[in-house]
Amino acid sequence: MSLTFDEIHPHEKGFGTFFSDRIAPILEEVEAARLEARKSFNTRLVICVLAVVPAGLALFVFSSFFFHPDTSEFTGWCFVAAIAGAIWWVNQPRRKFLVAFKQRILRPIADFLGFDFSHDGRDLCARFGETGILHDHDDREFEDGFAGAHRGVEISFEEVKLIDVSRDSKGRKRRTTVFDGVAAMMRMNKRFNGHTVIKEDRGRIGNWLTDAFNDFEKIELEDPRFEERFEVYSTDQVEARYLLTPAFMERLFAVSEAFDNAKLRASFRNDRLYLLIPYGSDLFEAASLRKTVLETDGLRKVLGSLRGIIDVRKLNERLGL
Amino acid sequence: MTAVLIIIAVLAVIIWFIYAGIIRKRNKALDAFSGIDVQLKKRHDLIPNILTIAKRFMEHEKELLTEITRLRAAAIDAGPEKTTERFSLESALQNQMGKLIVAVENYPELKSDATMLNAQRTYSEVEAHISAARRFYNSAVNALNNAVQIWPSSTIARMIGVDAMPLFEVRETERAPVAAGDFL
Numbered sequence: 001m002s003l004t005f006d007e008i009h010p011h012e013k014g015f016g017t018f019f020s021d022r023i024a025p026i027l028e029e030v031e032a033a034r035l036e037a038r039k040s041f042n043t044r045l046v047i048c049v050l051a052v053v054p055a056g057l058a059l060f061v062f063s064s065f066f067f068h069p070d071t072s073e074f075t076g077w078c079f080v081a082a083i084a085g086a087i088w089w090v091n092q093p094r095r096k097f098l099v100a101f102k103q104r105i106l107r108p109i110a111d112f113l114g115f116d117f118s119h120d121g122r123d124l125c126a127r128f129g130e131t132g133i134l135h136d137h138d139d140r141e142f143e144d145g146f147a148g149a150h151r152g153v154e155i156s157f158e159e160v161k162l163i164d165v166s167r168d169s170k171g172r173k174r175r176t177t178v179f180d181g182v183a184a185m186m187r188m189n190k191r192f193n194g195h196t197v198i199k200e201d202r203g204r205i206g207n208w209l210t211d212a213f214n215d216f217e218k219i220e221l222e223d224p225r226f227e228e229r230f231e232v233y234s235t236d237q238v239e240a241r242y243l244l245t246p247a248f249m250e251r252l253f254a255v256s257e258a259f260d261n262a263k264l265r266a267s268f269r270n271d272r273l274y275l276l277i278p279y280g281s282d283l284f285e286a287a288s289l290r291k292t293v294l295e296t297d298g299l300r301k302v303l304g305s306l307r308g309i310i311d312v313r314k315l316n317e318r319l320g321l
Numbered sequence: 322m323t324a325v326l327i328i329i330a331v332l333a334v335i336i337w338f339i340y341a342g343i344i345r346k347r348n349k350a351l352d353a354f355s356g357i358d359v360q361l362k363k364r365h366d367l368i369p370n371i372l373t374i375a376k377r378f379m380e381h382e383k384e385l386l387t388e389i390t391r392l393r394a395a396a397i398d399a400g401p402e403k404t405t406e407r408f409s410l411e412s413a414l415q416n417q418m419g420k421l422i423v424a425v426e427n428y429p430e431l432k433s434d435a436t437m438l439n440a441q442r443t444y445s446e447v448e449a450h451i452s453a454a455r456r457f458y459n460s461a462v463n464a465l466n467n468a469v470q471i472w473p474s475s476t477i478a479r480m481i482g483v484d485a486m487p488l489f490e491v492r493e494t495e496r497a498p499v500a501a502g503d504f505l
Binding site for chain 2: 190220221222237238239240241242245
């Protein structure tokens with residue numbers, strides 16, 4: 001078994017051999033685990049359907065005959081809790097399989113590419129506090145963290161979901177996802193003292209209303225395409241242009257296009273570049289219970305995603321000075 | 322009568338806003354100019370060091386080294402008053418320095434000299450700052466020139482004696498596309 005993957009970049013050289021020697025032999029075992037997990041998933045699903053449907057019917061009949069306002073709400077909540085528990089229980093084999101797949105397959109691949117992989121993530125956004133690009137949120141979820149160095153550039157990234165928690169008029173909690181995508185951070189080669197922020201363009205009125213950067217000056221840049229998509233604010237006009245070279249603008253544009261024209265945000269702060277790339281789907285999910293892992297489409301997709309994010313590193317190269 | 326007074330008051334406010342806008346734009350352009358000045362001085366200070374190192378190895382580039390020395394002296398002499406001439410000299414100086422950096426490639430000993438490598442790195446950094454300062458200056462001057470040349474602000478600019486300022490343009494040779502593939 002092999003995985004054809006164009007080894008374009010230096011860190012990808014020898015990937016074909018690595019895959020044949022290290023990953024292919026494990027895939028057979030992982031495939032057996034997938035079949036086992038699928039069987040277990042299906043069995044649990046059948047058990048739940050057979051148990052929940054009669055239980056639901058019984059509850060309906062019971063509450064119709066013995067309706068009481070005090071007990072009916074409690075009974076209803078019990079039913080909801082039972083369904084949630086059943087879903088969790090049915091999903092366990094799938095979840096365990098996906099975690100095992102990442103540990104056995106994705107971790108060595110990340111290792112080969114020069115990254116330390118953490119399935120649980122590292123809460124990278126905790127370091128985005130002063131960047132000015134983080135959406136207002138009350139809770140966050142993160143997973144699939146990668147950290148490493150490429151061509152002397154330290155780079156870390158992970159999948160992040162930022163959640164705003166509010167309460168409706170009846171006091172019920174409502175969780176709204178305000179950002180779903182990738183957070184990335186890298187150390188810059190250039191030295192700078194100020195703070196420069198790049199955000200999505202919100203149109204004339206939107207930009208005028210977004211007056212969140214009182215201490216910042218608006219930076220007018222030469223690239224009309226870039227100006228159309230992004231708004232730039234900085235504490236230093238010259239430094240902002242030192243960082244946002246024409247080549248950088250071109251590359252940031254390319255990164256945005258690589259992620260379906262994502263309205264990304266970036267911030268230069270404390271010798272680092274921070275990026276938030278909205279994407280909305282799981283970038284590093286290479287496996288599924290329904291599809292054999294022996295076909296390597298999922299892995300190829302993940303490798304493509306990894307390459308796309310590693311290419312963000314090019315933003316840091318000394319071009320266009 | 323009241324209507325006339327209101328119209329006069331409104332006109333006065335509009336004129337004041339236009340006047341304040343022009344002054345603000347001119348001050349911003351002057352501020353940007355001083356930013357360039359600081360960066361250009363860094364270049365002027367660095368060039369003698371690079372030439373001193375280069376002279377030890379580059380026997381066949383004497384003409385180029387002499388030209389760089391001449392352009393540097395002329396750019397310093399031009400001062401901030403002769404802006405257009407100075408920008409032209411600075412542009413020519415940058416062009417010649419670019420040629421020198423390319424010529425270094427033909428001298429393996431010089432190319433691997435630690436002092437030269439360090440000087441080249443610093444020069445590259447200084448050029449990056451000059452480029453950024455120039456872009457800010459051109460952006461500020463562009464806004465000022467639009468105000469000075471488009472009516473009705475052009476009339477007010479003429480009355481208060483604010484003129485258009487020259488752009489700091491780079492020579493065509495410096496605009497040659499970067500071979501991006503070499504860096505990927």
